[in-house]
Amino acid sequence: MSLVKLSEARRFMIDCFKAVGAKLKPAEQHAEILVQADRMGHQSHGLNRLEKYLNDIIYKDCEPNNEPEILTESHSTAWVDAHNCLGSTASFFGTDLAIQKAKECGMGFVAVKGSNHHGMVGFWARLCANEGLIGLAFTNSSPLLAPTRSKKVALGTNPLAIVAPAADGEMLYLEMATTAVALGAIEMRLRAHQPIPLGWALGPDGHETTDAELAFKTSMLMPLGGGEMTSGYKGYGLSAAVDMLSGILAGSNYAHHVRKWGSARGTPANLGHSFMAIKPECYAPGFGERITECIRYWRTLPPADPKKPVMAPGDVEKQAMEKTDKQGGILYLPELIEASITLAEKLRVQPMQISE
Amino acid sequence: MSLVKLSEARRFMIDCFKAVGAKLKPAEQHAEILVQADRMGHQSHGLNRLEKYLNDIIYKDCEPNNEPEILTESHSTAWVDAHNCLGSTASFFGTDLAIQKAKECGMGFVAVKGSNHHGMVGFWARLCANEGLIGLAFTNSSPLLAPTRSKKVALGTNPLAIVAPAADGEMLYLEMATTAVALGAIEMRLRAHQPIPLGWALGPDGHETTDAELAFKTSMLMPLGGGEMTSGYKGYGLSAAVDMLSGILAGSNYAHHVRKWGSARGTPANLGHSFMAIKPECYAPGFGERITECIRYWRTLPPADPKKPVMAPGDVEKQAMEKTDKQGGILYLPELIEASITLAEKLRVQPMQISE
Numbered sequence: 041m042s043l044v045k046l047s048e049a050r051r052f053m054i055d056c057f058k059a060v061g062a063k064l065k066p067a068e069q070h071a072e073i074l075v076q077a078d079r080m081g082h083q084s085h086g087l088n089r090l091e092k093y094l095n096d097i098i099y100k101d102c103e104p105n106n107e108p109e110i111l112t113e114s115h116s117t118a119w120v121d122a123h124n125c126l127g128s129t130a131s132f133f134g135t136d137l138a139i140q141k142a143k144e145c146g147m148g149f150v151a152v153k154g155s156n157h158h159g160m161v162g163f164w165a166r167l168c169a170n171e172g173l174i175g176l177a178f179t180n181s182s183p184l185l186a187p188t189r190s191k192k193v194a195l196g197t198n199p200l201a202i203v204a205p206a207a208d209g210e211m212l213y214l215e216m217a218t219t220a221v222a223l224g225a226i227e228m229r230l231r232a233h234q235p236i237p238l239g240w241a242l243g244p245d246g247h248e249t250t251d252a253e254l255a256f257k258t259s260m261l262m263p264l265g266g267g268e269m270t271s272g273y274k275g276y277g278l279s280a281a282v283d284m285l286s287g288i289l290a291g292s293n294y295a296h297h298v299r300k301w302g303s304a305r306g307t308p309a310n311l312g313h314s315f316m317a318i319k320p321e322c323y324a325p326g327f328g329e330r331i332t333e334c335i336r337y338w339r340t341l342p343p344a345d346p347k348k349p350v351m352a353p354g355d356v357e358k359q360a361m362e363k364t365d366k367q368g369g370i371l372y373l374p375e376l377i378e379a380s381i382t383l384a385e386k387l388r389v390q391p392m393q394i395s396e
Numbered sequence: 397m398s399l400v401k402l403s404e405a406r407r408f409m410i411d412c413f414k415a416v417g418a419k420l421k422p423a424e425q426h427a428e429i430l431v432q433a434d435r436m437g438h439q440s441h442g443l444n445r446l447e448k449y450l451n452d453i454i455y456k457d458c459e460p461n462n463e464p465e466i467l468t469e470s471h472s473t474a475w476v477d478a479h480n481c482l483g484s485t486a487s488f489f490g491t492d493l494a495i496q497k498a499k500e501c502g503m504g505f506v507a508v509k510g511s512n513h514h515g516m517v518g519f520w521a522r523l524c525a526n527e528g529l530i531g532l533a534f535t536n537s538s539p540l541l542a543p544t545r546s547k548k549v550a551l552g553t554n555p556l557a558i559v560a561p562a563a564d565g566e567m568l569y570l571e572m573a574t575t576a577v578a579l580g581a582i583e584m585r586l587r588a589h590q591p592i593p594l595g596w597a598l599g600p601d602g603h604e605t606t607d608a609e610l611a612f613k614t615s616m617l618m619p620l621g622g623g624e625m626t627s628g629y630k631g632y633g634l635s636a637a638v639d640m641l642s643g644i645l646a647g648s649n650y651a652h653h654v655r656k657w658g659s660a661r662g663t664p665a666n667l668g669h670s671f672m673a674i675k676p677e678c679y680a681p682g683f684g685e686r687i688t689e690c691i692r693y694w695r696t697l698p699p700a701d702p703k704k705p706v707m708a709p710g711d712v713e714k715q716a717m718e719k720t721d722k723q724g725g726i727l728y729l730p731e732l733i734e735a736s737i738t739l740a741e742k743l744r745v746q747p748m749q750i751s752e
Contacts, residue, residue, distance in 0.1 A: 116472040117502035117678040146473035147505055151679045174640070190697040190706045202637040204644075212640055214633035220626055239595075239626045246700025264630055265620050270576055270595045274620055277570035277709035280690070281558040284530070284568055288560075288687060291680025295690050322473040323507045324647025331644060334636070334651050341546040344602025350546045353633035 041371040043395040049370055050075045052380065053090060055389035060097045062104035062126070070104075070128040073159035078370045081360025084224045085160045087376055091383060092301065093126070093157070099305040102126060102156045108133040115145045119290065120152040124308040127158030134315045135164045135177070142173050142317035151285075151314040153292035157181075157301065158313060162215030162357070165201035168317040169211050176316040177201045180287035182300045185219050186260045188273040191246025193260050194296045197222060198282035203354075204320075207328030210335055213354025218279035219261040220272075226256045239266025287312030369395055397727040399751040405726055406431045408736065409446060411745035416453045418460035418482070426460075426484040429515035434726045437716025440580045441516045443732055447739060448657065449482070449513070455661040458482060458512045464489040471501045475646065476508040480664040483514030490671045491520045491533070498529050498673035507641075507670040509648035513537075513657065514669060518571030518713070521557035524673040525567050532672040533557045536643035538656045541575050542616045544629040547602025549616050550652045553578060554638035559710075560676075563684030566691055569710025574635035575617040576628075582612045595622025643668030725751055 050071050057067035070093060078086030096102040106125040110118050118137050122130035134150040141148025158164070161177045168175025181196030197217040204212040220240050229236050230252040238248050241255035241262055248267060249255050263275025280295075287294035292312030299309065320327035334352075341350040364370055372380075377394070384391035406427045413423035426449060434442030452458040462481040466474050474493050478486035490506040497504025514520070517533045524531025537552030553573040560568040576596050585592050586608040594604050597611035597618055604623060605611050619631025636651075643650035648668030655665065676683035690708075697706040720726055728736075733750070740747035 112678065114502040114678055117675070119679045145501075146470040147503065149503055149674060153680060174645075187694055187697060187706055189699050189701070189704050190694075191700045192697050194694060194697055202633075202640070204637075204640050212636060214630075214637050216627075216630040216633060220621065237625050239622070242700070246698075264627060265576065266595070266622065266626055269593050270622055271572075271620060273707075273709070274570075274572040277558075277572060280568060280694075280709050281560075281570050283690075284558070284560050284687065288690070289530075289674075289676060289679045289683060291682065291686075294686060296693060318505060318645075319473070320645060322468065322470055323475045323645045324509065326647065327645060330647075330650060331640065334639075334644070337652060338543055338546075338550060338636075341543060341548050341550055342602075343545050344547045344598070345545070348545050350543055351629075353629070353636050 041373060042377050043367065043369045043371055044392050045369040045395055046075055046079060046364070048393050049078065049087065052384070052389070052392040053087070056090060056094055056383060056387055057104065059387035059389050060094050062097065066104050066126050066129050069132055070126050073128050073163050076163055077160045079361055079364045080160070080357040082160050082357070084222065087372060087380065091379065095302060096156060101302070101305060101308060108152065110137070116141050116147050116149060118148070118150040120150060122152050122155040124154050124156070124310070127156040127311070130155040131158040131164050131313055131315070134313060135167045138315040138317040139168055139171050139173060142168070142319045143171070146322040147316070147318045149314065149316045151290035151312065153290035153310065153312050154308065155292065155311045155313055156309050157311065160215065161199040162201040162203065162213060164315055165203035165215070166211070166213070169203040169205040172205055172320070174318040174320060175201070175203045177313070178282045178286040179313040180283040180292070180294060180298055180311060182298050183296055184223060184259060184261050185263055185276070185279050186242050186246065187276045188263065188268050191242065191244070195276070195279040195283060196298060197261065198279040200278070200282050204331050205328055206331040206335055208332050210332065211354055212331050212335060212352070213357060215357070216264070218264055218275050218282055220264050220266055220275065221261070223256070223259060223261065226252055230256050239270065286314045289314060397729060398733050399723065399725045399727055400748050401725040401751055402431055402435060404749050405434065405443065408740070408745070408748040409443070412446060412450055412739060412743055413460065415743040415745050416450050418453065422460050422482050422485050425488055426482050429484050429519050432519055433516045435717055435720045436516070436713040438516050438713070440578065443728060443736065447735065451658060452512060457658070457661060457664060464508065466493070472497050472503050472505065474504070474506045476506060478508050478511040480510050480512070483512040483667070486511040487514040487520050487669055487671070490669060491523045494671040494673040495524055495527050495529060498524070498675045499527070502678040503672070503674045505670065505672045507646035507668065509646040509666065509668050510664065511648065511667045511669055512665050513667065516571065517555040518557040518559065518569060520671055521559035521571070522567065522569070525559040525561040528561050528676070530674040530676060531557070531559045533669065534638045534642040535669040536639040536648070536650055536654055536667060538654050539652055540579060540615060540617050541619055541632070541635050542598050542602065543632045544619065544624050547598065547600070551632070551635040551639060552654060553617065554635040556634070556638050560687050561684055562687040562691055564688050566688065567710055568687050568691060568708070569713060571713070572620070574620055574631050574638055576620050576622055576631065577617070579612070579615060579617065582608055586612050595626065642670045645670060
């Protein structure tokens with residue numbers, strides 16, 4: 041593992057985006073969401089994805105210097121066309137608008153069409169919480185989820201995020217895909233030559249499998265909840281609801297119409313996101329104190345296994361952030377460092393400097 | 397099984413509520429949510445619960461003739477005190493207010509404190525969809541869910557509903573508890589002398605059990621997703637988020653502070669709900685058509701088992717409603733009919749007339 045300072049990882053990513061034609065602001069914004077994903081321990085959504093985003097620009101799937109536009113708006117709603125800009129540009133724009141509306145009117149709900157992948161969905165809800173607001177964020181994505189009983193995928197992992205600010209600077213932080221796990225979790229098992237648990241994925245016949253290789257090849261994820269007996273139809277329903285609240289509402293590509301990332305070069309992904317901000321002061325006083333009380337209570341619950349303490353939602357990310365900050369940077373796997381060196385050569389930018 | 401006409405079930409329930417002191421309007425409203433639950437096949441939330449609601453009134457836990465009051469409001473938000481009225485009175489009030497705000501301003505989000513159980517949460521989101529709006533409803537409830545790793549309950553089954561109107565009169569309908577299953581599902585297994593699947597419930601040591609009797613006695617449900625390996629922490633996070641958006645926001649009792657139903661006679665339950673309505677016309681045209689297209693697509697997906705066709709979210713409820721309407725009424729189990737006869741005698745109201 042190699043330690044890279046946050047500032048250096050950010051510098052490298054910005055240089056890469058600029059090298060493929062992005063202006064400074066979109067380059068900085070997109071680098072920021074990737075660096076923060078790495079900082080929070082969601083490394084699948086950080087440097088690991090840099091090249092995918094760069095390729096979107098190189099192959100003209102995405103126009104990194106386009107600007108989003110408000111098509112219609114009311115006091116608390118807005119419909120935005122991202123004009124195929126980077127997902128981060130679209131989502132900073134949408135989230136800022138929702139925040140502004142919530143500060144003025146109590147709440148804001150902004151749906152964005154014509155966008156691209158916007159990284160870790162929790163990033164956007166967290167921006168709202170940084171402003172003292174409840175934040176919700178939704179996005180659709182490429183089909184990977186097989187609806188309950190189906191032997192064909194029809195919906196994305198369609199993640200959602202719900203974040204609320206506590207009184208003491210902490211947050212109730214929920215970020216989750218609506219599938220049981222992400223494809224990356226199966227890939228990890230495959231690499232480690234381990235089987236996968238039942239409830240994660242289906243084989244080509246539409247039945248649950250524990251064969252990591254077959255599951256990875258089939259790429260047919262089960263919804264949160266797993267099989268029908270353990271209420272997997274709830275995860276399926278949640279995935280459908282997330283698309284309804286993002287792509288279907290925004291009029292972007294939706295559900296089975298979303299293409300596989302990078303599968304049709306030169307055509308826009310046209311993803312849909314939505315961002316909601318709610319001002320707690322419009323409701324009962326003491327909201328943040330109640331969140332704080334709950335978070336502390338959950339952490340002190342008696343664990344079934346004394347070696348595994350109970351955590352509040354978001355503690356995994358919080359602990360990862362604290363670890364990153366304490367160690368002075370992000371620890372990257374050797375293969376990620378190597379890929380970044382190859383990328384630096386290809387784009388003629390200065391490679392990432394390793395701290396130790 | 398005995399067939400009872402909807403109008404007769406409604407008449408009986410209204411008479412019961414009036415017999416314990418409710419005025420006609422709250423009696424009619426509460427009867428309506430129970431009859432509709434039975435009609436949609438959620439019989440656990442219908443006639444089955446009548447006596448619990450009546451006892452709440454008899455023991456003065458609930459004041460059936462109180463009226464909700466708006467404490468503060470803005471264009472699209474409102475904070476309501478239900479003043480311990482029936483959950484249906486509070487929720488019709490809150491939902492109507494959210495609908496009105498959405499029609500005027502694009503969206504409305506109403507949080508209600510000081511309430512009581514309001515039946516099937518999907519009923520409220522469906523009211524929004526009946527008006528052409530997207531509806532979301534949330535409520536907290538008595539602790540039954542053990543957070544991931546905990547051997548103690550700390551949150552309710554905290555259900556949520558998300559409903560969207562399609563173009564052809566259909567709906568994308570999601571109503572779900574954030575636990576894997578409700579306690580009633582375990583009770584059914586216990587009665588049938590069958591084990592329960594892993595992922596449903598914990599024994600007193602905080603470990604998963606398949607023993608229905610032990611699970612029912614312990615009453616410690618696992619979150620949607622089951623154990624940690626199958627992402628049960630997502631269901632735990634969703635349960636926490638639902639309370640945050642209802643009880644914690646409204647300033648009612650919340651999380652571990654919610655009491656067990658009927659456990660402290662003479663004191664109000666002080667539950668919290670919230671209701672959100674969103675006007676699709678504020679976003680991309682053609683919303684309903686896209687919902688219709690998805691619903692039809694999902695129903696035609698190839699099933700893993702040809703005997704089990706794939707359903708759209710809400711098809712279970714839709715099929716139950718159609719069946720009820722076709723057979724001309726609700727089919728009640730003998731024990732429910734017997735309990736209703738005893739109740740009729742006790743309250744001196746006319747017993748339910750059986751159609752066949």
